[in-house]
Amino acid sequence: MPRIAYVNGRYVAHVEASVHIEDRGFQFADGVYEVCEVARGFIVDMPRHLGRLKRSLKELSIAWPVSEGVLPMLLREVVRRNRVVNGLVYVQVTRGVASRDFVFPAGTKSALVITARKADPAAAAKRVETGIKVITVPENRWDRVDIKSTGLLPNVLAKQKAKEAGAQEAWFVDADGTVKEGGSSNAWIVTRDGVLVTRPAEHGILRGITRTTLFDVAARLGLKIEE
Incomplete structure (x- = not known):
């Protein structure tokens, strides 16, 4: 079955999906995005993802491409049309199309693109069992990494460096030697005493949705978290 994408009001074949060459997301990375897990056909933590998307749009003064109430329906429809039971759904909003100017x-x-793809939950479960290798890289990103912007070149370079080193993730480390977060994940350290340690969610990191959920789970289990 061919994949289906949603692009600016139309459902189109994934292989034929395209955006304008003067879309500001393409020329300036002037856009934001969210990636949600799909598990057993349901979009996991969608309200929190859409809440973070709303904040990112506000911080960059980008208008909603559709009403806030319509977007969840579009996400579910893209998941349904692609018959994704377990996988990911991706949503990207840019400032739209205009003659190139800063x-x-x-x-x-605003322009809106939504895609979805299947994933193997068994592969994810295996990574949980075996763990992954992580390298560290110097922090070289802009100060507003709390915004989930499409400007991800430092993350791309960090992840590529990790791959070349035989690792699966790279942790950004600031000038004083403190771990901030990964190229595509928040960073957690478990001490010998069983304390979960993570970076405070201020402008120095992205407030991860999984991170927020872990705080909820830790509170229910009585686990200590240190920021």
């Missing part, structure tokens, strides 16, 4: 264009409509 300042915000007037009168443009």
Whole structure:
């Protein structure tokens, strides 16, 4: 079955999906995104993901491409059309299409792209059992990594460096030697005393949805978390 994407109001074949060459997301990385897990056909933690998307849009003064109530329906429909039972659904919003200029264009409509793909839950379970290898890299990103922006070149370079080193993740480390977060994940350390240690969720890291959920689970289990 061919994959289906949603692009600016239309469901199209994934192989034929495209955006305008002057989309500001393409030219300036002037956009934001979210990636949600799909488990047993349900989108996991969707309200929290959409809440973070709302914050990212507000921080960058990008208008909603559709109403807030419509977006969850579009996400579910893309998942349904792609028959994803276990996998991921990706949503990206950019400032839209305009002649190339650094300042915000007037009168443009935000652009919206949604895709979904299947994933193997057994492979994820295996990684939990065996663990992964991690390297460290110097922090070289902009100060507003709390915004889930599509500007991810430092993350791309860090993940590539990890791959070349035979690892699966790279942790960014700041000038004083403190771990911040991974290229595509938050960082956690478990001490010998069983304390969970993670970076405070301020402008220095992205407030991960899984991170927030872990705080909830730890509270229920009586586990100590140190930020």
